[in-house]
Amino acid sequence: MKIVFIGAGNLATQLSLALQSAGHKISQIYSRTETSARELSDTLKTEYTTQIEQVRPDADLYLFSVKDTVLPELIRHMPRNNGIWAHTAGSMPMNIFKTATEKYGVFYPLQTFSKHLDVTFSHIPIYIEGSDRNVTADLVALGKDLSDNVQVISSEQRKFLHLAAVFACNFTNYMYTIAADLLEEHDLSFTDLLPLIDETAAKIHKMPPVEAQTGPAIRYDRNVIEKHLDLLNHENTREIYELLSKNIHKYYHKNK
């Protein structure tokens, strides 16, 4: 497929690299930010523009990979053409395209992406939605060039996947950040936490997370909890510790 990327952020970068490797032609990158546009087009050896009005009309697929808040405006200013327009967002309904073009859909890979950390797409779930059967089939076929886990789901289901991903990835990474900062403040090495972090992720391949819970909150070891709250000298972190401990305790109390 001949593909234009609207956006040059983390997801656009990794997805365009993967699609190019799979043999597709990335014919243009649009980004409002010239640095980002140039950087990605350099990597892909393709052209770029910072003017949405100058997006090429001859692609088979336009992949919008931008912040949700700017997507409506970009669609409004996008030159009309006969390609499929699809976005890669978790929480945007497919119908955002409805009044702007005829063939449209969603291509949502469930993963965390960083510009400079290449990911292997082969087992990443890719969720597809299409405005008609042909669009769905085209997007599914494209997904299958990257991954063995391509599924057609509704905008409604996709919203819950995205929400679950925020907990499982974004909030989890923030927990890692708090831990790293605590250790750094006390001249301890974050590297020593990696076996624990790895095992925590590995465990839930073998048992549901509800059974994998350990630690003072589930034992409701007030002794430890109080000591930990005393050690936390940032108000924000203490608030997080308290809220999560309270909820873990309630969760298991309720379920028993």
Add this chain to the structure above:
Amino acid sequence: MKIVFIGAGNLATQLSLALQSAGHKISQIYSRTETSARELSDTLKTEYTTQIEQVRPDADLYLFSVKDTVLPELIRHMPRNNGIWAHTAGSMPMNIFKTATEKYGVFYPLQTFSKHLDVTFSHIPIYIEGSDRNVTADLVALGKDLSDNVQVISSEQRKFLHLAAVFACNFTNYMYTIAADLLEEHDLSFTDLLPLIDETAAKIHKMPPVEAQTGPAIRYDRNVIEKHLDLLNHENTREIYELLSKNIHKYYHKNK
């Protein structure tokens, strides 16, 4: 070494199995709960007791692996002997043993343990503290039979390691639980989140977590955040989402 375990919970189970495999003799298990005591002693093919007064006097090492709240009382009732007494807790000072016996210390493996999920100790950090040089040396030697990462640290440092571990493991696993429940409520498969969870953990081997953060909170995409809050129909989960999103935003705003 001839070792008695005081406790038969998750940590005691995995640690006693590992020490037995490494060639040490586990000569007795004490647990208040007969079922736990019997289960672990059956696995290890050793004897057990539910009476702390009946703990054998002839071991080289007594490993206390119990809830912090019951540790002082157990120490008080423990028959005097010439072995080393050590606990495996993150937040207990070593001096808890000071008035009860002469040779004492700490043997703290930084990992999450479940009774029925065997772990490989080889890269798990084990933190040692000893009442004198000989005790420290004995406990370090024991640690090295299990792991290539054995360190001598103070009670003070150990407290912060334990606190960091609560964030990196216990709270992280709770994030997985919330995600799993959300997907289950909407007939979606938790298995599809595993590549994302694995990548989130793998990423921080290559970059510090502060650089790995992605998602609506760091972009401060109010559009997505508001939609997510609307989707969360449990008050508790909504409170967690709001607090963590607010803090992620503040964290990156402050650091820029």
